[in-house]
Amino acid sequence: MDIQNQAQSPSELIDRYRRRVSYLRISVTDRCDLRCVYCMSENMKFLPRESLLTLEEIIQVGRSFVDLGVHKIRITGGEPLHRRDILKVFRELGELDGLRELALTTNGTQLPKFAHELREAGVSRINVSLDTLRPDRYTAITRNGRIERVFAGLDAAQDAGFSRIKLNAVILKNRNHDEIHELVAFAIERGIDISFIEEMPLGVVGDHDRAECYYSSDQIREDLGAHYTLVPTAENTGGPSRYFRVPGVETRIGFISPHSHNFCETCNRVRLTSEGRLLLCLGQEHSVDLRRVVRGNPGDDEALKRAIVASMDIKPRGHDFNLHEAPVIFRHMNHTGG
Ligand code: SAM
Ligand code: SF4
Numbered sequence: 001m002d003i004q005n006q007a008q009s010p011s012e013l014i015d016r017y018r019r020r021v022s023y024l025r026i027s028v029t030d031r032c033d034l035r036c037v038y039c040m041s042e043n044m045k046f047l048p049r050e051s052l053l054t055l056e057e058i059i060q061v062g063r064s065f066v067d068l069g070v071h072k073i074r075i076t077g078g079e080p081l082h083r084r085d086i087l088k089v090f091r092e093l094g095e096l097d098g099l100r101e102l103a104l105t106t107n108g109t110q111l112p113k114f115a116h117e118l119r120e121a122g123v124s125r126i127n128v129s130l131d132t133l134r135p136d137r138y139t140a141i142t143r144n145g146r147i148e149r150v151f152a153g154l155d156a157a158q159d160a161g162f163s164r165i166k167l168n169a170v171i172l173k174n175r176n177h178d179e180i181h182e183l184v185a186f187a188i189e190r191g192i193d194i195s196f197i198e199e200m201p202l203g204v205v206g207d208h209d210r211a212e213c214y215y216s217s218d219q220i221r222e223d224l225g226a227h228y229t230l231v232p233t234a235e236n237t238g239g240p241s242r243y244f245r246v247p248g249v250e251t252r253i254g255f256i257s258p259h260s261h262n263f264c265e266t267c268n269r270v271r272l273t274s275e276g277r278l279l280l281c282l283g284q285e286h287s288v289d290l291r292r293v294v295r296g297n298p299g300d301d302e303a304l305k306r307a308i309v310a311s312m313d314i315k316p317r318g319h320d321f322n323l324h325e326a327p328v329i330f331r332h333m334n335h336t337g338g
Helices: 003-008 055-067 087-094 111-121 135-142 147-159 177-190 217-225 290-296 301-314
Strands: 023-027 072-076 101-106 125-129 164-170 193-197 242-245 252-256 269-272 277-279 287-289
Touching: 023 055, 055 072, 055 087, 055 290, 055 301, 072 087, 087 101, 087 111, 101 111, 111 125, 111 147, 125 147, 135 147, 147 164, 164 177, 177 193, 177 217, 217 252, 277 290, 287 290, 287 301, 290 301
Parallel strands: 023 072, 023 269, 072 101, 101 125, 125 164, 164 193, 193 252
Antiparallel strands: 242 252, 269 277, 277 287
């Protein structure tokens, strides 16, 4: 055994601010069947396929992070279920000792096809993006989607026996802010969770003025207060959501509030883009090119782990999103892996 390399691979990832990184999000593709107005511009250019990490490379990076103490991985995108043969990634990551949670964020349209196999592969949590219950609005927000497919996807996930399903809803003023109560009622009826997300200024989307469409988590909570009693909980899923419960029902209501309640102090995560760039913060450009490390040192997990450990030195203290200024982060959410 190479003692020097072993010494250089700690069992935990700790950054300069003493935060422990235990959660990796992997964007497996930047492509998607939808074009949500807050995520993409209408005419997105996608990456050439050869610049994406291969499935084997994704698995190698995931494995190395788990060796370094990461215990939660979320697969995201783009639309992850559109990547060819993606089940292989779920199956192999699902086998890793040390990985406590394998999660997926999806728009739900491919769940009728994949839900059962995802469950068999060891996926324990699924987040499904749904911002409205109205077919015409859904088509407008996604620029081309059909809401029946998401409903069918939710049915499939529930049939497959997933116990932790959560809706993710980005709320935009004058687009869907009047549906907050209906979305919660829908989640309660289905026995699933829901998180409301403040829009983040990633990339130029062209569709709307982000400052004008800003709808704060506090406002959402106030709106919900007219219909429900919200009781704060200490629950934490390892993410930035703050959770509330409605007495007597299972549904948890979460708020992801990058603007109104900065969550950087307790940040425990890093993100891998589909090209293999390790992003140390969602709202900053500090990154390390892990594709170069992987391809420059074929099959050498130790070299990869050293690069990951070293990256902790450049994880920034936090984001500084400002909706009133032109975006400073030019990558879109589908590149970033939301
Ligand atoms: N395609 C999958 C989906 O939609 O769930 C996974 C990728 S998508 C980029 C992940 C999450 O990011 C979704 O819940 C989406 O609503 C959210 N998202 C996209 N753009 C965003 C933005 N500008 N601000 C906040 N959330 C955003
Ligand atoms: Fe696609 Fe998800 Fe972005 Fe919508 S939010 S365009 S579904 S990647």
